[in-house]
Amino acid sequence: MTISRKALFAVAMAVIALAQTGVLAYMATDRVQLLRDGREITLPVETIYVYPGDPLRGDYVQLMYPVGRVPLNVLEDAKARRNEVFYVVLERRNGNPWQPVEWHRSMPLPDGADRLVMRGRSDTATPIPSHRLPLIRYGIESYVVPQGEGEKLQAASRSKKLAVLVAVDKGGNAAIKGLIIDGKLQYEEPLF
Amino acid sequence: MSWYRTRVEGDLAKWQSAGWVTEAGVAAIKADLASRRPTIGAATIFAVLGAILFGFAVMSLANWNAMSKLARLSLLLAALWACYGGAAYVFARRLEAFAHSAVLGGIAVYGAGIKLVAQMYHMHGNPPDADLLWALGALLAAVLARSRAALAAALVLLSSWARLERELSADPHWIFLAPWVAAIAVAASLRWRPGLHLAALSLLTWLVPLGYYALDNHAHWVVVVIGGGIALTGAGLTVPAIERRVGVSQAVIAYGLAVAFAGLYIMQFVDDIALFGPRDAQPLGQVAALAAVTLILLVGAMYLALATDNRGLLWLAFAAFALQIFSLYSRMVGTQLETSLFFLVAALFAGVLAWAAYRLHLRQARASEASA
Numbered sequence: 001m002t003i004s005r006k007a008l009f010a011v012a013m014a015v016i017a018l019a020q021t022g023v024l025a026y027m028a029t030d031r032v033q034l035l036r037d038g039r040e041i042t043l044p045v046e047t048i049y050v051y052p053g054d055p056l057r058g059d060y061v062q063l064m065y066p067v068g069r070v071p072l073n074v075l076e077d078a079k080a081r082r083n084e085v086f087y088v089v090l091e092r093r094n095g096n097p098w099q100p101v102e103w104h105r106s107m108p109l110p111d112g113a114d115r116l117v118m119r120g121r122s123d124t125a126t127p128i129p130s131h132r133l134p135l136i137r138y139g140i141e142s143y144v145v146p147q148g149e150g151e152k153l154q155a156a157s158r159s160k161k162l163a164v165l166v167a168v169d170k171g172g173n174a175a176i177k178g179l180i181i182d183g184k185l186q187y188e189e190p191l192f
Numbered sequence: 193m194s195w196y197r198t199r200v201e202g203d204l205a206k207w208q209s210a211g212w213v214t215e216a217g218v219a220a221i222k223a224d225l226a227s228r229r230p231t232i233g234a235a236t237i238f239a240v241l242g243a244i245l246f247g248f249a250v251m252s253l254a255n256w257n258a259m260s261k262l263a264r265l266s267l268l269l270a271a272l273w274a275c276y277g278g279a280a281y282v283f284a285r286r287l288e289a290f291a292h293s294a295v296l297g298g299i300a301v302y303g304a305g306i307k308l309v310a311q312m313y314h315m316h317g318n319p320p321d322a323d324l325l326w327a328l329g330a331l332l333a334a335v336l337a338r339s340r341a342a343l344a345a346a347l348v349l350l351s352s353w354a355r356l357e358r359e360l361s362a363d364p365h366w367i368f369l370a371p372w373v374a375a376i377a378v379a380a381s382l383r384w385r386p387g388l389h390l391a392a393l394s395l396l397t398w399l400v401p402l403g404y405y406a407l408d409n410h411a412h413w414v415v416v417v418i419g420g421g422i423a424l425t426g427a428g429l430t431v432p433a434i435e436r437r438v439g440v441s442q443a444v445i446a447y448g449l450a451v452a453f454a455g456l457y458i459m460q461f462v463d464d465i466a467l468f469g470p471r472d473a474q475p476l477g478q479v480a481a482l483a484a485v486t487l488i489l490l491v492g493a494m495y496l497a498l499a500t501d502n503r504g505l506l507w508l509a510f511a512a513f514a515l516q517i518f519s520l521y522s523r524m525v526g527t528q529l530e531t532s533l534f535f536l537v538a539a540l541f542a543g544v545l546a547w548a549a550y551r552l553h554l555r556q557a558r559a560s561e562a563s564a
Contacts, residue, residue, distance in 0.1 A: 009291070010280040012336035016295075017276040020302040020329050021269055024309055028265060031313040083318070083361035121318065139317040176314050189314070192262040 032191050034175050038167030041090075041116065042180060043067055043140075044097050045164060048157040050150030059150035061143050063164060067118070068135050070100045080122045087172055088136055090116050103136070107172065119172030138174045140166055145179070145187055156181045197225045239293035240341060246271075247300025250308075261312045268308055272301045279337070296341040299330045303349075320360060323353035324371075331375060340384050347375050347387075347394040354398050364405040368398050388440070392447045400454040403463070410466045415455030423448025446505040449493050453512045456486045461519045471523075486516055491545060498552050517541075 049062040070088055080086070089102040092114040102108065108117060120136035143164075145153065156162040163180040165188075178188035204221060207213045213221075250271055259267075275298035283291035303326040309315070310322055327349035334343035354368040372395060379387035399419075403412030426444030435441055459467060460482050468474040490513045497506035517538050524534055 006284045009283045013276040013280040016333045016336055017273050019332055023325060024305045027309045142316055143314055192260060
């Protein structure tokens with residue numbers, strides 16, 4: 001074994017470690033940026049499912065939003081594959097909660113004060129039965145809370161007092177910033 | 193001691209007593225065998241095991257809420273750098289096996305890191321993306337470190353990625369072929385034959401379920417046609433110029449048969465209700481024709497295997513034959529065919545096989561006599 005082979009291997013190790021560190025750092029900073037700089041909106045929760053966890057993991061909750069139900073008739077060509085990426089336009093009228101009004105395959109016009117785009121993926125089987133409303137996942141459908149607190153959230157959702165504070169960036173990516181119970185922000189997600 | 197060395201030493205004793213090999217020759221061959229380093233030793237196995245367990249340890253860290261996100265991430269990155277730094281250190285001390293397990297440990301930590309960040313920040317965009325990122329990281333390590341273990345990890349992760357993506361999107365997911373081709377190129381450049389087999393198996397995990405996702409979602413004939421195509425390609429590779437260099441034709445034929453049989457099997461016994469209706473009302477003619485095609489294919493494969501001394505193909509065809517007969521039996525028992533009649537047919541088949549094998553044997557014996 002020559003010295004250059006050792007050096008070559010060491011360089012290879014450094015390149016691999018740098019590349020992988022880069023990927024992880026990008027994932028984290030991208031997310032922090034979204035949480036910090038994204039536009040804040042409040043989305044009411046329709047249904048919540050709680051999966052009891054353990055002291056280390058906490059309770060895993062699954063959240064369903066009214067904005068996840070996008071009417072088929074507002075899709076450009078009324079056909080969607082499963083897990084296809086869509087840009088859903090949400091609108092807020094007269095202080096009512098955000099409503100999905102259009103969905104597109106590419107990024108539509110920029111946001112306004114009462115208009116905003118969220119990127120999601122379709123969650124239904126092909127072909128979509130025309131009588132049902134397809135579900136869109138925005139990547140904000142699950143969350144982990146400390147063990148035992150899932151039930152509290154369930155009670156709040158039953159009395160329609162549960163909402164989620166969501167950050168949305170220019171590309172329509174969404175992230176949960178915290179949960180809101182009865183108008184008060186709880187479980188605010190720390191950035192670091 | 194490797195099985196190869198044990199076998200050669202056993203044969204050497206015979207050859208020496210027959211007077212074909214001199215005593216000096218025996219000593220030289222034994223010395224050569226002894227000088228070869230074992231490819232997989234106990235130390236390597238334990239080191240690889242340690243690397244994988246280390247990965248699991250880091251993955252459990254992802255759930256540890258007592259630490260801040262930054263602390264968890266820092267700890268993880270420190271583990272990542274320790275793995276690759278350690279790899280470089282032990283490589284410099286000529287402990288290559290340990291260096292490669294450290295690389296594998298690094299890949300495990302990297303994958304745990306992806307899961308950790310995704311979990312800490314509640315990222316649920318498209319779960320298969322995590323596996324793809326992980327697989328590409330492993331592939332990079334396989335290329336740069338010329339690491340076989342990293343390549344194996346990359347192939348497993350690529351298969352897992354394709355499976356997740358397929359199930360989520362209900363789509364054949366053709367893009368899988370792109371990183372797969374890259375992986376098989378890496379296997380070839382590492383001159384690692386088991387890596388080629390692993391790549392073939394990874395392709396199989398993508399090809400066999402393809403019928404469920406292509407065309408009308410029950411297009412298993414596509415799988416049969418592709419399997420046949422692979423087998424024919426394998427037969428085409430028997431060109432001496434290629435065969436001398438890589439010697440893959442026999443394996444390619446065997447994998448082609450495996451794919452074609454899997455497609456036929458799914459048509460007959462797994463997805464048959466969608467294809468032919470409820471089990472007690474399936475058209476007997478079609479079902480029987482499909483079974484006949486399968487059995488003829490398998491007998492043909494056995495014949496080819498015997499004629500070309502393709503041991504892998506022979507065992508595969510035997511196993512497939514047994515599975516086919518057993519599945520037919522389970523299906524038919526108590527319905528259309530009486531048990532005894534069924535076994536009679538199976539016995540006739542076996543008889544025909546034995547006769548074919550005997551004829552082949554005779555012909556080969558005559559051919560070798562003629563050439564002698």
